[in-house]
Amino acid sequence: MNRNLNLVVDMYGCPNRCKHCWLGHIPNKAPDKDIDRRLVDYFKPYFENITFYSWLREPDYAPDYKARWERDKEISIGIQPQRFELASFYRLARDRQYAKFLKNTGVKAVQLTFFGMERETDYFVGRAGAFDELMDATEVLLECGIVPRWQVFINERNKEELPELLEFSRLMGLPERCREIGGEFRFFVHEGSADGENRKLYDIRICKDSIPEKLIPYYMDYDAIFTEAQLCEKYHESEEYFIPYNDTDVTLNISGELDVYFNFTHMTPEWRIGNINTDSRETLIDRILNEKTPALETARKMTVGQLTEVYGNRESGRVFRDEDFKMYLLNRAAEEENRRV
Numbered sequence: 059m060n061r062n063l064n065l066v067v068d069m070y071g072c073p074n075r076c077k078h079c080w081l082g083h084i085p086n087k088a089p090d091k092d093i094d095r096r097l098v099d100y101f102k103p104y105f106e107n108i109t110f111y112s113w114l115r116e117p118d119y120a121p122d123y124k125a126r127w128e129r130d131k132e133i134s135i136g137i138q139p140q141r142f143e144l145a146s147f148y149r150l151a152r153d154r155q156y157a158k159f160l161k162n163t164g165v166k167a168v169q170l171t172f173f174g175m176e177r178e179t180d181y182f183v184g185r186a187g188a189f190d191e192l193m194d195a196t197e198v199l200l201e202c203g204i205v206p207r208w209q210v211f212i213n214e215r216n217k218e219e220l221p222e223l224l225e226f227s228r229l230m231g232l233p234e235r236c237r238e239i240g241g242e243f244r245f246f247v248h249e250g251s252a253d254g255e256n257r258k259l260y261d262i263r264i265c266k267d268s269i270p271e272k273l274i275p276y277y278m279d280y281d282a283i284f285t286e287a288q289l290c291e292k293y294h295e296s297e298e299y300f301i302p303y304n305d306t307d308v309t310l311n312i313s314g315e316l317d318v319y320f321n322f323t324h325m326t327p328e329w330r331i332g333n334i335n336t337d338s339r340e341t342l343i344d345r346i347l348n349e350k351t352p353a354l355e356t357a358r359k360m361t362v363g364q365l366t367e368v369y370g371n372r373e374s375g376r377v378f379r380d381e382d383f384k385m386y387l388l389n390r391a392a393e394e395e396n397r398r399v
């Protein structure tokens with residue numbers, strides 16, 4: 059009873075199918091509306107504080123997002139849900155009241171995700187019209203006094219187009235217009251983690267020596283990225299274990315079908331803790347508190363050195379950060395183990 063629980067439930071799904079989505083593409087399957095209270099009651103005997111979020115993917119994708127936000131606050135116990143720099147660009151482009159709602163809840167900046175100009179952004183978001191909606195969302199946010207932040211995913215396919223997107227943000231006057239409303243425009247580029255859908259883009263993962271020079275000042279923590287070859291060299295003899303774990307807070311991601319996962323990485327069978335409807339509560343709570351999933355078993359068996367030897371590519375110039383690289387290796391091992399059993 060001494061830990062905080064974040065319950066993050068995919069009650070409404072997501073309109074997009076982004077090819078970089080770290081959660082992986084899961085179906086939009088709405089659980090019963092009363093599941094929110096049921097889930098809080100289910101976990102109440104085991105956690106002192108419970109913070110409930112009715113969205114796991116697109117925030118505010120609920121048709122009645124205002125009432126939904128109030129409901130999330132009402133059923134949370136001890137610690138209230140927070141707003142982040144995340145919002146629905148789908149809704150920003152369609153509902154003029156939405157930006158006002160964000161402003162009233164204290165949101166000062168909203169992150170919008172791009173993959174280049176129109177063709178590339180529509181392709182990687184998985185929906186025609188996404189780029190135009192992101193442009194609309196940028197304008198709507200500014201009108202409402204909220205700063206838009208442009209997050210840009212880079213890969214070998216779109217890299218040449220990104221300097222043009224940077225230039226475009228300058229032509230739109232975004233740095234000056236954000237300053238006028240008391241904020242700072244940020245344009246930042248990164249490669250994304252290597253789990254979920256982005257893992258499937260391994261073949262076009264950006265190589266360090268092909269990042270356009272013009273983008274390096276805008277690259278997020280450029281000094282923290284390494285080539286896969288460098289990381290193989292660093293870790294091939296490592297005896298450490300890479301075992302993701304919960305600290306004082308436990309965060310559970312719950313799908314529309316009520317499958318339960320930690321928020322360490324994507325939602326695949328190796329990471330599934332269990333199911334609210336089909337597993338007993340005793341079993342599920344034991345697996346949560348003692349951190350038992352097939353992938354965590356794999357993590358306890360193989361050192362980072364062994365993972366690197368088996369799954370690392372010593373010839374690869376692809377970019378990773380330390381933790382993303384270890385998670386990428388672990389996921390490959392866990393999937394292979396899962397296929398064997």
Ligand code: SF4
Pocket residue numbers: 072073074075076078079080081114115116
């Ligand atoms: S990245 Fe976000 S918006 Fe894109 S598919 Fe995943 S959850 Fe939806």
